[in-house]
Amino acid sequence: MTSTKSEPTVPAAGSRARRSLLAAYAPIGIAGALLALVPLSIGESRLLMGLAVGGLLFAAYAIAFNVIFGSTNQLFLCVGALAGIGGYTSGILADRAGVGMPLAMVVAAVVAAAVGGVISWIAVSRSLGVIFTGIITLAFSLAFHNLLLGQRDLTGGETGLVIQAGEGSLLRELVPPYYGLLALVVGYLIVYRLLQMSHIGWAFRALRDDETTAELAGVDVARYRIYAGIIGSAMLGLAGALYAHTEGYIGPSTYSFGEVDVRVLVMLAFGGIGTLLGPLLGAVVFTVLDEVLVEFGQLRVLIYGGLIVVLFLGFKQGVITAITRLFGRFGGQRPA
Amino acid sequence: MKAAVLDGLVLGLQFGLLGVGLTLVYGLGGVLNLAHGALAVVAATVVALLMDAGLPAGAGVAAGLAVAGALGLLIDSTLMRPVYRQTGEERVLLGLLLTLGVAFMIDGFLVWRFPLRGLSLNIGGEAISILGVRMRSGSLLASVVSILVGVLLVVFFRWSRMGRAIRSVIQDEEGAQLVGVNPVAARRLIFGLSAVLAGLVAITRSMTSPVQVTAGIDFTILALIVTVVGGLGSVLGAFLAGILLGIVNTISSFYIGTYITTIMLLLAAALTILFRPAGLLGRRR
Numbered sequence: 001m002t003s004t005k006s007e008p009t010v011p012a013a014g015s016r017a018r019r020s021l022l023a024a025y026a027p028i029g030i031a032g033a034l035l036a037l038v039p040l041s042i043g044e045s046r047l048l049m050g051l052a053v054g055g056l057l058f059a060a061y062a063i064a065f066n067v068i069f070g071s072t073n074q075l076f077l078c079v080g081a082l083a084g085i086g087g088y089t090s091g092i093l094a095d096r097a098g099v100g101m102p103l104a105m106v107v108a109a110v111v112a113a114a115v116g117g118v119i120s121w122i123a124v125s126r127s128l129g130v131i132f133t134g135i136i137t138l139a140f141s142l143a144f145h146n147l148l149l150g151q152r153d154l155t156g157g158e159t160g161l162v163i164q165a166g167e168g169s170l171l172r173e174l175v176p177p178y179y180g181l182l183a184l185v186v187g188y189l190i191v192y193r194l195l196q197m198s199h200i201g202w203a204f205r206a207l208r209d210d211e212t213t214a215e216l217a218g219v220d221v222a223r224y225r226i227y228a229g230i231i232g233s234a235m236l237g238l239a240g241a242l243y244a245h246t247e248g249y250i251g252p253s254t255y256s257f258g259e260v261d262v263r264v265l266v267m268l269a270f271g272g273i274g275t276l277l278g279p280l281l282g283a284v285v286f287t288v289l290d291e292v293l294v295e296f297g298q299l300r301v302l303i304y305g306g307l308i309v310v311l312f313l314g315f316k317q318g319v320i321t322a323i324t325r326l327f328g329r330f331g332g333q334r335p336a
Numbered sequence: 337m338k339a340a341v342l343d344g345l346v347l348g349l350q351f352g353l354l355g356v357g358l359t360l361v362y363g364l365g366g367v368l369n370l371a372h373g374a375l376a377v378v379a380a381t382v383v384a385l386l387m388d389a390g391l392p393a394g395a396g397v398a399a400g401l402a403v404a405g406a407l408g409l410l411i412d413s414t415l416m417r418p419v420y421r422q423t424g425e426e427r428v429l430l431g432l433l434l435t436l437g438v439a440f441m442i443d444g445f446l447v448w449r450f451p452l453r454g455l456s457l458n459i460g461g462e463a464i465s466i467l468g469v470r471m472r473s474g475s476l477l478a479s480v481v482s483i484l485v486g487v488l489l490v491v492f493f494r495w496s497r498m499g500r501a502i503r504s505v506i507q508d509e510e511g512a513q514l515v516g517v518n519p520v521a522a523r524r525l526i527f528g529l530s531a532v533l534a535g536l537v538a539i540t541r542s543m544t545s546p547v548q549v550t551a552g553i554d555f556t557i558l559a560l561i562v563t564v565v566g567g568l569g570s571v572l573g574a575f576l577a578g579i580l581l582g583i584v585n586t587i588s589s590f591y592i593g594t595y596i597t598t599i600m601l602l603l604a605a606a607l608t609i610l611f612r613p614a615g616l617l618g619r620r621r
Contacts, residue, residue: 073425075429122610126609126610126613128609128613129425129428130425130428130429130432131368131425131428131432132609132613134432135560135564135605135609136605136606136609136610138557138560139561139602139603139605139606140602140606142557142598142602143598143599143602143603146595146598146599146602147595147599149595150593150595150596150599258553262436262440265433265436269433297448298444298447298448298451299444299448300444301440301441301443301444301447301448302440302441302444302445302448303444304440304444305436305437305438305439305440305441305442305443305444306437306441307437308433308434308436308437308440309415309434309437309438309441312430312433312434312437313415313418313434
């Protein structure tokens with residue numbers, strides 16, 4: 001499924017380097033600028049701003065998941081759990097242990113990175129394939145969910161936690177959280193692009209196209225998989241933590257498999273696995289779609305199920321790849 | 337303690353049946369069917385609806401199983417075709433994602449159309465004393481049915497021509513094809529059979545506790561755990577794992593608590609993958 005051969009080419013060194021550098025980061029700048037305009041039109045409405053913040057949160061999740069799954073084919077079905085580790089760690093540290101909020105968020109990202117790194121290390125060292133990695137991480141998600149429900153003293157169980165840290169600050173106002181998350185998303189996109197253009201990105205592409213060949217060519221597949229696991233998980237943990245402080249409330253369903261992982265999978269599949277802007281596009285489209293379909297209630301689940309089927313049957317490489325290909329046909333050249 | 341073990345046995349037999357279907361479909365086609373639990377709930381819902389309409393339980397059960405089986409056949413002959421065209425990890429991944437989509441479609445439809453529907457079959461009759469433990473007639477009937485079906489399955493796979501043909505496809509698809517076995521037909525038959533078995537489990541479960549329309553995901557996860565612990569592709573392994581996990585489940589929820597129990601079951605699956613990836617009785621691939 002991930003045999004997307006139409007990767008953006010890495011800019012060659014030399015005279016064209018500067019122009020390519022611009023071309024490499026321009027899409028991020030344009031996307032960021034467009035998204036920065038959103039509050040100008042909906043900034044009055046609490047409901048719509050809430051939706052927009054949620055959309056950006058999922059964009060951040062999807063980009064992180066893209067680093068892990070899109071780049072190195074590790075099916076981490078614990079996106080929500082890793083984000084939850086971040087959210088709960090940061091919330092509990094800041095509220096109960098009196099750690100400053102920025103430090104708590106950094107610690108949360110580190111903890112999530114450590115957990116994701118260990119999962120990745122286990123998957124690599126036991127050479128689990130896609131299916132076993134998927135099952136193990138799914139089991140981890142569900143176990144985490146049950147732990148949240150069970151450890152009532154620490155997590156508030158079913159009722160969840162009210163997060164005090166962040167109260168009264170900019171993070172709880174109407175528009176600033178949006179820009180906070182937008183900065184996070186843009187940052188993640190830059191990290192993704194940097195990874196793509198570094199030697200790590202070369203290794204990612206090599207191991208995804210053909211693992212054995214990559215190994216034979218001297219790429220340390222195991223090491224790069226673990227790198228992806230650590231980086232992606234840190235991104236998830238940080239996003240989960242930031243959301244916890246802006247929202248002021250987290251519960252088991254904030255980070256549950258059904259609420260997070262399934263959506264992220266659909267968004268990534270829609271936008272295009274292994275593309276720069278695919279996850280962002282998927283998140284934006286699905287946030288809008290979610291709101292449009294809200295009156296359908298439970299029927300939405302059916303519609304999403306149908307969408308998953310159609311997406312994976314129809315254009316497996318996602319909308320971004322389809323569009324780029326279209327552009328390529330007319331423009332004679334493939335934009336990065 | 338004795339009561340917990342016996343209850344666990346009853347539960348475990350049903351876990352086993354649930355796992356057998358999933359394990360067979362995976363063994364034959366390399367598809368881990370995430371819609372397994374959804375198909376089980378379809379059967380239970382059909383039974384509940386028909387019984388509300390005044391049909392006798394027997395007819396309702398037959399119809400429920402038939403609908404689940406037909407749905408299984410339909411999925412295999414339409415959506416799974418592009419999956420079977422792929423090979424290796426691509427096939428596994430596409431199968432996983434498509435059946436996940438199907439699971440959502442079925443769940444979404446059932447919860448939307450019949451939000452509060454549940455099936456609970458009341459089996460009348462006195463509680464019967466076994467080994468000094470009073471067992472409800474519902475759980476006895478459930479275990480009798482499960483044992484019977486389990487034995488039938490083992491007999492079918494060990495001695496019947498069709499069953500042996502199917503096992504040959506699990507072992508070596510190309511080899512089987514060379515000696516005249518049709519793997520497509522075998523896959524389709526097993527997909528239908530696995531849906532019927534899933535439906536049967538939902539129906540026998542409802543003899544002891546109600547099965548809600550939202551139970552699909554729980555059934556799927558249980559089946560996954562049983563399949564992983566028993567070994568992907570092993571019928572006997574699934575039963576063994578089912579019984580083992582069933583007993584662990586009741587004992588631990590009796591003495592420790594439900595949420596730890598769920599974690600223990602998940603841990604069992606994770607540890608199996610880590611230390612004995614082929615499962616209890618599976619072959620190494």
